[in-house]
Amino acid sequence: MIDRRDFIKGALLAGAAPRLACALPTTRNAAVQVVVDADCLAARHFQALCTQPTQPLGAPLRWLEQLARASSPAAFGLGRDSGFFVVSQACAAYGYRLVYHGEHDFGGERLRHHLRGAHGPLDDLAADLGRAGAQWPSILARAVPRLAMTDDIAMAASHHIEAAHDDARRGHLVSWCLRRA
């Protein structure tokens, strides 16, 4: 019998999200599901979090189906905003709420991070990213378990971090964490 949590489920599942193709079927840490955009060069830093890091998932929205069926209380992602949008919209129906959001602009001579989330884990992440430079994806990957622990949807903390960073590639990525209420 369908329960309240599964409400809206059918309309959301079994399809295709924007290139969430490198969605990782299972994660080492059962407390958080991790999804990283296949097109994202930073994805390799997150492989340690996953048991099958290189296996593409095929039809992209299947990841959402997996998330819905998983008992994981949290989901973390890094990729394009459109992927975040689709996942957050779909997951809202399952009671997932945003507890962390980061924007990462790189290219040219500057690297910028704009982070929102709960004090504590976010403050620590901001401090680490301030020193990370090009290694920021690695730092972010290490922060995932702590970011996923919070259930504070107020996201009262906010940090802007800007650093010199010489990178010919220009890009904009978002990272996010959703937690089931």
Next chain:
Amino acid sequence: MKAAAPAAPAIDAASAKRALAALRAAVGKDWVFAGDDAALDTYRDAYAIAPPADTRPWAAVAPANLKQLRKVLEAARRHKLTLWPLSTGRNLGYGGAAPRQAGAVMLDLKRMKRIIEVNETLAYAVVEPGVSYLDLAARLAKLGGRLWVDSTASPWGGPLGNFLERGVGYTPYGQHAETQCGLEAVLADGTVIDTTANGHAKTAHLYRYGHGAWLDGLFNQSNFGIVTRIGVQLMPAPAGYRPYLVTLAAEDDLGALVEALRPLGLDGRLAGRPTLMSLARAAAYGVTRAECQPGTGPLLTDTETRLMSEHALGRWNLYGALYGAEALMDAGVGELENALRAVPGARLHFAATRAGDAAFQCRAALMGGTPSMDEYRTLDWVGAGAHLDFTAVLPFDGDAARAASRVAREVCHAHGFDYCAEFQLEARALRLEVRVVFERDVIARQRAAHAALAALGAQFASMGHGTPRAHLAFMDDTAASYKWGDDALMRSSEAVKDVLDGQGVLAPGKSGLWPGRYAHRRK
């Protein structure tokens, strides 16, 4: 943290309490969402251009079947509630899942998600409101893929809601108003009608007409009843499928292409429902604006030239497909090549040369009966993107296309937006969909997008072009653009509304049609 207090309906606290109790009695306590329930937050427009509080519902109720739905209607009538029906709630760009006014009770039909029938012999399905294109595609795949689903570019929406909102797809079955066949609806007083006039007719989903007045259209984009099931005719998988792209080198080629394709459209040789996309709209599948050009302002000519060169795109890009046996498709290519001889800057491409082309891959999937959500990638054009859509319909005529495109481009640029547009080719008409892509978290851009949509509506109305779909915020304005004959059309609709839903229970303001008890909103 608790959600913000919702707006209350126009009834006192004691009555509201009784109303909620009646709704819970109808569907069970788990399926009524009210008060500070965060679930109510899901009934908002994800691309809101007004503060969410403006349209926050008072409650939501989710019946599982027709019996419960009729009980909900009974409760609504007794307690003077207004219901805003919702199928899958994915009408993004036109208002999403939000109602027109705060205080409504969302009638969420997502639990009514049965695929009642798939008939492989006669190629149709019968679905309820909560069935998405993804659901239907999965069912058809499980049955062996002998039938295709014609999906929109937003397949988490469903066939029933898309039909009701005059949506379209991209295969030869892409005009969804024409592939719907058979319809069941519930009126505000609880009466259930089947428009084939006989719920047991063996041809209910094969032949569109019963006896007497044909009422299906009455429920399309209206608030006369709640549609609870429709028949959807499905396309048998063709023997072959060959997607193509025609790129145009110059803006001036647009009119020439439309003229060249019209004869093919009129006599059925233009297969499927081809889509002609502006450069920015096609490019946005694969790159972001920031990667093309820093800062704000319209794309520079140099930028556009570079985009065209680096991504092998045209100033305009026609995505189409041929279907059938190889010989038939070869003949179709010949027809197309002949037609394109009249278009100096046209170049024809096929899949073999578009392997890394994200736009081509997405369009090829959709035209080939495979749902894809990759169109959402185009919102990355501006980072955290959202979109408002404006749709106008114009004659299949080169001059009309050129003039409409020029106006739409000027409006977009004047409001600080790139020109992201597409013409969807019908047999005799062109649907121009202008997509205003904006940064969804930037209030100034939300307002600019809203202003752009208003300007587009005013401009196209003054040019005499109709608007087959309207955003929630512009439904009254759009309705007012159809006021010929002393507003006879609206007055007739109001008369029907007064008869079928005199109490004004269902979707007040839908498509600009207000019930009598909202007389102050009637024009």
